[in-house]
Amino acid sequence: MKKPVLHNLWIMIFLLFLSLHCTKEDIGMKIDVRTFGSLQPNQPVNLYILENGKGMKAEIINYGGIVTSLYVPDRNGHVADVVLGYDDLDDYIKDSSYFGAIIGRYGNRIARGRFSLDGVDYQLATNNGPNHLHGGGKGFHKVLWMAEPLRATDAVGLELTYVSEDGEEGYPGRLKAIVTYWLTRDNELKIDYWAQTDKPTIVNLTQHSYFNLAGHGTGDILGHELKLNADRFTPVDETLIPTGELRSVKDTPMDFTRLTAIGARINADDMQLAYGLGYDHNWALNHEPGEPGLAARVHEPGSGRVMEVYTTEPGIQFYSGNFLDGSNVGKEGKVYNHRYGFCLEAQHFPDSPNQPEFPSVVLRPGETYQQRTIYRFL
Ligand code: GLA
Numbered sequence: 001m002k003k004p005v006l007h008n009l010w011i012m013i014f015l016l017f018l019s020l021h022c023t024k025e026d027i028g029m030k031i032d033v034r035t036f037g038s039l040q041p042n043q044p045v046n047l048y049i050l051e052n053g054k055g056m057k058a059e060i061i062n063y064g065g066i067v068t069s070l071y072v073p074d075r076n077g078h079v080a081d082v083v084l085g086y087d088d089l090d091d092y093i094k095d096s097s098y099f100g101a102i103i104g105r106y107g108n109r110i111a112r113g114r115f116s117l118d119g120v121d122y123q124l125a126t127n128n129g130p131n132h133l134h135g136g137g138k139g140f141h142k143v144l145w146m147a148e149p150l151r152a153t154d155a156v157g158l159e160l161t162y163v164s165e166d167g168e169e170g171y172p173g174r175l176k177a178i179v180t181y182w183l184t185r186d187n188e189l190k191i192d193y194w195a196q197t198d199k200p201t202i203v204n205l206t207q208h209s210y211f212n213l214a215g216h217g218t219g220d221i222l223g224h225e226l227k228l229n230a231d232r233f234t235p236v237d238e239t240l241i242p243t244g245e246l247r248s249v250k251d252t253p254m255d256f257t258r259l260t261a262i263g264a265r266i267n268a269d270d271m272q273l274a275y276g277l278g279y280d281h282n283w284a285l286n287h288e289p290g291e292p293g294l295a296a297r298v299h300e301p302g303s304g305r306v307m308e309v310y311t312t313e314p315g316i317q318f319y320s321g322n323f324l325d326g327s328n329v330g331k332e333g334k335v336y337n338h339r340y341g342f343c344l345e346a347q348h349f350p351d352s353p354n355q356p357e358f359p360s361v362v363l364r365p366g367e368t369y370q371q372r373t374i375y376r377f378l
Pocket of ligand 1: 096097098108133280317319323343345
């Protein structure tokens with residue numbers, strides 16, 4: 001009688017050992033949590049470290065939903081951190097460049113901070129010259145989000161929730177927003193956005209990572225080659241508000257329909273480039289909104305890294321880091337000089353609330369705002 005019992009016991013111990021060691025950790029997918037800092041004595045900010053077992057690692061804090069680091073292998077498997085950021089929470093609190101953050105309620109500009117909805121006029125903060133930019137003084141990039149680590153069979157994730165009260169930053173309606181970052185086995189950083197409101201409002205969420213595919217702080221991004229799947233862009237006035245026109249990119253420095261170095265025409269004599277101090281414009285994507293379509297492809301010749309951007313959104317803001325001037329001292333003491341990073345912010349067009357011809361950004365009670373954007377590394 002004793003022997004089979006012992007035998008069964010050994011089998012059970014073996015199975016237990018196997019089940020413990022055949023978790024996702026075994027194929028390298030994991031999430032770790034650490035303390036990053038504290039906003040007030042009782043408001044800890046956490047750093048979530050997501051690894052996909054394929055060489056990619058994303059580090060995200062629940063302050064601003066900021067992607068603080070994104071490690072990506074190059075053509076030889078060497079890993080580098082390809083986003084700009086800081087080492088300390090204090091620097092993110094002071095930051096005015098929106099490094100790595102979730103932007104809301106409205107990504108990009110609204111002319112003079114004004115819009116009307118159902119006959120009611122609203123006035124938002126004017127925090128960018130005469131205009132409203134990126135949600136105002138304390139937008140979604142400056143708030144603490146509730147965070148929940150997630151696991152799926154082919155990805156690890158982080159679900160972030162924030163409830164923006166009725167009237168916050170001048171926006172109508174209590175808006176509940178959920179942003180989920182997924183790091184997939186296919187080397188994608190996938191971002192799902194969801195929001196609902198209790199009063200008619202406007203919403204246009206985006207993500208503001210600055211990329212440098214050679215590694216953050218290693219130089220400017222002018223040698224990166226960019227392709228945008230867009231035949232038209234929204235030309236702007238001198239305060240970067242769209243004129244309402246959808247203009248063809250053909251025969252202009254805005255034409256990225258073929259892979260072209262960002263720096264090839266950035267100093268061309270062109271009124272749009274003069275207004276933007278370089279590229280800081282919204283391209284109208286060719287794909288039909290709905291399923292994520294290929295919006296952009298970026299190739300960094302030195303490392304061989306390639307990033308593709310897929311999105312459900314109608315537009316993408318390509319910003320070539322024109323305001324970076326060396327005053328941002330980033331991770332590992334690296335100085336971010338002029339054009340050391342670029343952003344590809346998938347979103348609705350700027351100033352949509354005042355442009356009836358642009359796709360609508362209105363969200364009403366009972367409706368759900370959803371968008372998906374994927375940064376895929378090849
Ligand atoms: C966006 C804007 C830019 C600039 C950056 C942040 O990309 O379009 O003009 O404000 O954010 O510095």
